Amino acid sequence: MFGAVVIVIMVLVAFLAPVLAPYDPYQPDMQNSLAPASADHWLGTDALGRDTLSRLIYGSRTSLVVGLSAVAAALVLGGLLGTAAGFLGGVVQAVIMRVVDTLMAIPMLLLALTLAAVLGGGLKNVVIAISISMIPPFARLMFAQTLTIKERDYVASLRSMGATRWRTVFGHVMPNAYPAVLVFGTMMIGNAILGEAGLSYLGIGITPPGAAWGAMVNAGFPYLLSNPLMSIAPGVAIMLVVFAFNMVGDGLRDVLDPRLRGTM
């Protein structure tokens, strides 16, 4: 429940950013640089005098866009690869799954980091880097799902009715895999947001002056003792949102898993 509330608030904030933000998040105001929290600037300002709250509000857009689009892309690509490997078996399975296994051996963030470093910064490249790094886990999940589902009696029964393999895969295997993939995908949104924050913190994600929570944590780092809010506010935002997506993922699993239904 808590997770859903946080996510709804975040989505609203992201959509209404221009209305909610008290200041322009990109407009420097050198006279007001490094201001502490006050009635004018609730969370203070950064080294260039930009309002931290406004930047936090606009940063939610970055996080949401990266989280959703990276996971959507990884889900579709990884899902298709995993399904193909699981359903076709043989050489297709061997090739796809060995590549996936190799990529799984590399930590996700490290992979995203390398990709982002190669591709360069910017929103689009961050999304590409993070989604590629997330393809392996989605492929693995979908592979496992397909392997179990294709052995079910109703798939045999479908074949005995003369259904084509396309129909079997898209009409029957995928719909049955969807609860597991949805739950996993929701949790991965949190991971993707964390990944983006990590990349931006390291300076190879969203480039200045773009508003991104990870970059804001980094920017506030030198002033941690004098103006702690500059780093802590975006840090708390990241934590809350990632936590919220994990909670919602857990909740979805309980709702979608019929065996747990009624026990909650």
Added chain:
Amino acid sequence: MSGLERTLLLDVRDLRVEFRTPLGTVRAVDGLSYQLYENEIVGIVGESGCGKSASQLAVMQLIQSPPGFISGGEVIFGGKDLLRHKRNGPEMRAVRGGQIAMIFQEPMTSLNPVITIGGQLVEAVQLHCGLGGQSGKERAVELLKMVGIPAAERRVNDYPHQFSGGMCQRVMIAMGLSCSPQILIADEPTTALDVTTQAQMLELMKSLVKRLSTSLVIVTHNLGVVARYVQRIYVMYAGRVIEEGSTKDIFGRPRHPYTLGLLKSVPRLDEVQGTRLVPIEGMPPDLIDMPGTCAFLPRCPYSVERCQTDPWPELTSVGDGHRIRCYVDLESCPVEHAIA
């Protein structure tokens, strides 16, 4: 069993199915031949693992491959050998469900849990009858009514978990018969159901195939199931037919020691109270290392010297359509035979 004008519908000749496992090659079906005529109900009976299900899956080319391979034989249907078609080619898909339909053992799991009953029936009629949309839905309701589902208009929108096992099997029967196939193969159709439902299901199938002039193959390990409903019986052991004949012959005058053993191990209503059931001693043979001699020999109480030395005999006729694969003539062992 009578009548000379019967038309042959399905002619399975010398069918061989093997499973290549790391432990060796399992000859699940080892030269099986059987025939199915129009408007006929035939029973294929045997213990678990005797190859009865594998043979039916092979007819439909549905054997999981690898490890399963159809290593020989012919399945003549409509003048063509089905085994010559590509496994997943359009010809084979047109046969499956369209001309030969199959019903499986577990009705509850044979339906996709995330699609409504109606949706799955519509899919079945769409595949072969080309009925989509509204007319498909009407046909689905019609089919549910045909198999006796009450309030079909409402229940067509239910999901499989809202149906009982018996109702699911009715849906499977409806799905199997949806495009009026010429043959319906029911693989252990009643095994997962309770006894009262079993009888209902068999009655339903019998009346429906009669109405739609479909031929029915019932595969079962339960002799009681076939007794009332089938016209001819094939008894299988270790991948081969060991006795075939009309239901009357098989039950009244079984001529193979294995068939006799099966019948003696089933309780009968007309039996004197206190009569003991006689089990068949021993275990079914290991299909990996089959001896050249009769596979039933180690368990056979009637074996003669010839059984030890000569290879497993061919099917030989002992009466009108009644054939056995045995050297011993049980008719000449009057004392033992009387027990049956």
